Amino acid sequence: MLDAKVKELLNEQVNKEFYSAYLYLDFANFYNRRGLDGFYNWFYIQTQEERDHAMLFMKYLQNNSADVELLMIPKPEISLERLEDPLHEAVKHEAYVTSLINNLYDAAQSAKDFRTVQFLDWFVKEQGEEEKNTQDLVTKMELFGSEPRSLYMLDNELKARVYTAPSLVL
Ligand code: FEO
Numbered sequence: 314m315l316d317a318k319v320k321e322l323l324n325e326q327v328n329k330e331f332y333s334a335y336l337y338l339d340f341a342n343f344y345n346r347r348g349l350d351g352f353y354n355w356f357y358i359q360t361q362e363e364r365d366h367a368m369l370f371m372k373y374l375q376n377n378s379a380d381v382e383l384l385m386i387p388k389p390e391i392s393l394e395r396l397e398d399p400l401h402e403a404v405k406h407e408a409y410v411t412s413l414i415n416n417l418y419d420a421a422q423s424a425k426d427f428r429t430v431q432f433l434d435w436f437v438k439e440q441g442e443e444e445k446n447t448q449d450l451v452t453k454m455e456l457f458g459s460e461p462r463s464l465y466m467l468d469n470e471l472k473a474r475v476y477t478a479p480s481l482v483l
Contacts, residue, residue: 314377314378315374315377315379315426315429316420316421316424316426318420318424319417319420319421319424319426319429320374320379322416322417322420323370323373323374323379323417323429324370324374324379324381324382324384325384326367326370326413326414326417327367327370327371327374327381327383327384328367328383328384328385328386329410329413330363330364330366330367330370330410331363331364331367331386332386332387332389333363333366333406333410334360334361334363334364334367335360335386335387335389336389336391336402336406337356337357337359337360337363337403338356338357338360339389339391339393340356340359340393340399340402340403341353341354341355341356341357341359341360343393343398343399344356344399347396349396349464349468350468350472351467351468351469351470351471351472351473351474352396352399352468352471354471354472354474355450355471355474356399356403358474358475358476359403361476362476362479365478365479366436366439366479369479369481369483372483373429373432373483376483377428396454396458396464397451397454397455397458400447400450400451400454401451403447403450404444404447404448404451407440407443407444407447408444410440410443411440411443411444414433414436414437414440415437417429417433418430418433418437421433435480435481439479453467454467
């Protein structure tokens with residue numbers, strides 16, 4: 314039996330990960346409208362990864378005999394104007410998700426729920442990667458984004474990103 318607080322936070326995390334997918338789909342669409350296929354591709358793949366995260370949390374709840382309650386996914390309402398805006402927003406959003414994972418980890422440890430702690434270890438590492446990847450994009454945009462030819466090359470680089478299923482299997 315999962316601790317009630319841990320279970321509540323895990324269930325909320327299903328929703329938060331689906332929101333992340335929704336938010337990144339909004340960012341992907343922003344770039345699609347501007348003809349930047351590589352940036353579109355990067356965020357479209359990010360959307361797929363966030364959906365995977367949501368499904369992993371759901372599967373973990375199911376594996377522990379807990380009911381899953383699907384909550385409402387809010388509309389992404391971030392105003393995007395400049396080409397770099399989604400990148401800065403993604404950095405902020407990943408830091409927020411890290412804080413959610415840390416909060417969950419803290420609750421699981423307090424409840425001496427070491428199975429959930431172990432499950433969350435993968436997400437702690439994943440968040441480190443997600444924060445780095447989004448920050449790297451901001452850095453590249455700052456270096457190359459203001460010149461059309463280098464922006465074109467950066468867009469081509471991002472076009473090469475391919476989706477890979479998560480290494481965590483439940
Ligand atoms: Fe599921 Fe980007 O954190």
